[in-house]
Amino acid sequence: MTKRIALATSAELAGLHPDDRPLLDALRAHDLEPVVEVWTDPSVDWSAYDAVLLRTVWDYFQLYAEFTEWLAQLDKADVPVLNDTGLVRWNSDKQYLLELRERGVSIVPSQVAAGALLREVVAGLTGRQIVIKPTVSGNALHTVRGVAGSPELEQTLADLPDLVYLVQPFVPEIQSEGEWSLLFFDGEFSHAVVKRPADGDYRVQESYGGQTALTDPPAAVLEGARAALTASGPAPVYARVDGVVVNHRFLLMEIELIEPSLFFQQSPAAVHKLAAAVAGRL
Known part of the structure; x- marks a missing residue:
């Protein structure tokens, strides 16, 4: 029987990102029935699928608690997830x-800091160009660059939300x-x-x-x-x-x-490699 696979996406990309759309035909060529589903849609019966392929869940880091709960629901329903949910949880935090x-x-040299420790770490890098980014984030959200110890960066730090951050040197x-x-x-x-x-x-x-x-x-x-x-x-x-x-x-x-762009537009033949890899896991 043809196996059904859900391609999980975000509500913003409910029709799938254009770069991923060729994947639908590629999966069909491997005798799979792909269906695009929004991961936050409570009406979806994920247990009706033979597997869930994470694709453009590009809002997962903004809904992190909901995302991890959703993964737990998939585990409880014994629905295979690609990539594996354990690997996804590990990969979701840049630590x-x-x-x-x-x-x-x-x-890239990295330190992890949160709360008051963030200012301590930054103070130890005074005069250096640095980049600060949340450990759970995407698309450069709450990512800042500046000179450690400068008034401008100090003001930026004051405006950052209370999260856990990576502090790295800027790499020119x-x-x-x-x-x-x-x-x-x-x-x-x-x-x-x-x-x-x-x-x-x-x-x-x-x-x-x-x-x-x-x-x-x-x-x-x-x-x-x-x-x-x-x-x-x-x-x-x-x-x-x-x-x-x-x-x-x-x-x-x-x-x-978790949800990277795979640059199929730049390499169209690669879509068949992913389809074959998915079919091989099922």
């Missing part, structure tokens, strides 16, 4: 970066060389892009004017991304490894295992 560092992965190579995103399906490398911010900015997301181009990664970049993915555990169905090259070394910025 996993420190865990990967302990496993030998080269990351993001502006000069761009940020790498390498895509893997079932642990196998598929394609890579370089994302560059708009002039004068440091955020590479399209919503801030960033540009993306398909690019073959150098061997050192691919090796660094593979090492980071291996350190995260068993191969997920899909993964995006983001990083930057500093002094000829790949430094991990994030491993995206």
